[in-house]
Amino acid sequence: MNLIDSIRASAIQRDQLQLRRHRRIQQQRDGAYAVVDGQRLLNFSSNDYLGFAQHPAVKAAFIKGIERYGVGSAGSALVSGYFSAHADLERQAAALFGYDACLYVGSGYLANIGVLQTLLDEKSVCVQDKLNHACLIDGARFAGSTLMRFAHADMQHAERLCSQAAGDNLFIVSDGVFSMDGDSADIRALASLAKQHAATLMIDDAHGVGVLGATGLGSLQASGLCASDVPLLIIPAGKALGGHGALILSNSEIIQHLLETARPYLFSTAPAPAMAASVSEALNLLAHAPEYHQQLQSNIATFKQLAQQAALPVMPSSSAIQPIMVGSNAHALQLSEILRTRGFWLSAIRPPTVPAGKARLRITLTALHTPHQIE
Numbered sequence: 001m002n003l004i005d006s007i008r009a010s011a012i013q014r015d016q017l018q019l020r021r022h023r024r025i026q027q028q029r030d031g032a033y034a035v036v037d038g039q040r041l042l043n044f045s046s047n048d049y050l051g052f053a054q055h056p057a058v059k060a061a062f063i064k065g066i067e068r069y070g071v072g073s074a075g076s077a078l079v080s081g082y083f084s085a086h087a088d089l090e091r092q093a094a095a096l097f098g099y100d101a102c103l104y105v106g107s108g109y110l111a112n113i114g115v116l117q118t119l120l121d122e123k124s125v126c127v128q129d130k131l132n133h134a135c136l137i138d139g140a141r142f143a144g145s146t147l148m149r150f151a152h153a154d155m156q157h158a159e160r161l162c163s164q165a166a167g168d169n170l171f172i173v174s175d176g177v178f179s180m181d182g183d184s185a186d187i188r189a190l191a192s193l194a195k196q197h198a199a200t201l202m203i204d205d206a207h208g209v210g211v212l213g214a215t216g217l218g219s220l221q222a223s224g225l226c227a228s229d230v231p232l233l234i235i236p237a238g239k240a241l242g243g244h245g246a247l248i249l250s251n252s253e254i255i256q257h258l259l260e261t262a263r264p265y266l267f268s269t270a271p272a273p274a275m276a277a278s279v280s281e282a283l284n285l286l287a288h289a290p291e292y293h294q295q296l297q298s299n300i301a302t303f304k305q306l307a308q309q310a311a312l313p314v315m316p317s318s319s320a321i322q323p324i325m326v327g328s329n330a331h332a333l334q335l336s337e338i339l340r341t342r343g344f345w346l347s348a349i350r351p352p353t354v355p356a357g358k359a360r361l362r363i364t365l366t367a368l369h370t371p372h373q374i375e
Contacts, residue, residue, distance in 0.1 A: 210240020
């Protein structure tokens with residue numbers, strides 16, 4: 001079978017399993033609404049949890065950055081692509097989250113691949129939650145390390161795997177908030193496990209920062225932990241911070257090692273300096289404008305109360321991600337389409353993003369939603 005025949009056979013199989021994907025085109029967005037394929041829809045599919053992607057101050061910072069620096073960085077960070085906006089953002093993020101140093105990279109995927117591929121090798125063991133994001137799993141595999149995955153949120157299983165691990169370089173890696181279930185990792189237990197086994201704990205808090213914690217600083221704040229408990233923290237900027245790229249937070253030695261040796265960082269054009277400026281403004285809002293985090297928390301509480309009253313099959317989640325389990329791919333697509341005809345954008349999530357037989361509607365709440373829209 002040649003390449004095209006193989007591709008066609010794969011497409012036929014995806015059709016049969018209701019797994020074909022189609023991109024929806026957004027022509028415009030206005031607060032909680034989006035014009036999608038020409039239709040104005042109330043958007044419950046966005047990861048812009050605090051509304052910062054549309055915030056006037058964040059947009060103004062981006063525009064000002066373009067006027068000062070131009071559109072792109074036009075070089076890798078170690079050649080000519082590192083600007084004052086990048087340096088300012090890295091210092092700001094390190095100070096805000098309580099770390100020695102920070103590295104700003106092109107995406108959360110690149111961040112996790114780069115960290116794990118650089119700090120692990122074939123003699124290392126990486127213990128991960130079964131439901132970790134694909135980039136965490138890929139990073140351990142690309143490094144050639146021994147990857148051991150414990151049953152979701154099962155600390156006893158995690159303990160057994162750590163006890164079985166052989167070698168000097170043991171990593172424990174987890175999402176802070178799991179992107180498809182919306183539940184949170186027990187980071188305190190993971191930190192205790194890491195100390196017990198002299199392991200390095202790494203947390204990807206893509207869906208925790210801006211959402212969890214007393215002031216929205218994320219899973220570590222919610223767990224009462226700090227940099228000494230979690231030596232590696234990854235904060236993708238494309239969710240609550242409303243921008244693009246990712247922040248790698250760690251001690252100065254690790255960050256220096258990564259910026260000199262991590263292949264995804266060495267061989268990628270640096271993120272646009274204007275984007276760094278806009279992410280910096282988003283961090284400023286996170287630190288000094290608590291009303292956005294408070295509104296999001298209020299909206300989450302409103303949804304959970306109404307969902308309970310309506311006896312919806314929601315999953316246990318205190319985050320902005322509120323999945324409704326459906327089961328079959330066809331049924332999830334049908335419900336998503338019905339909701340679209342009624343003015344709601346709510347995507348059906350299907351394998352391989354979630355396990356087979358566990359298709360769902362994934363509701364994401366933001367500070368832009370009103371209680372009436374949620375109701």
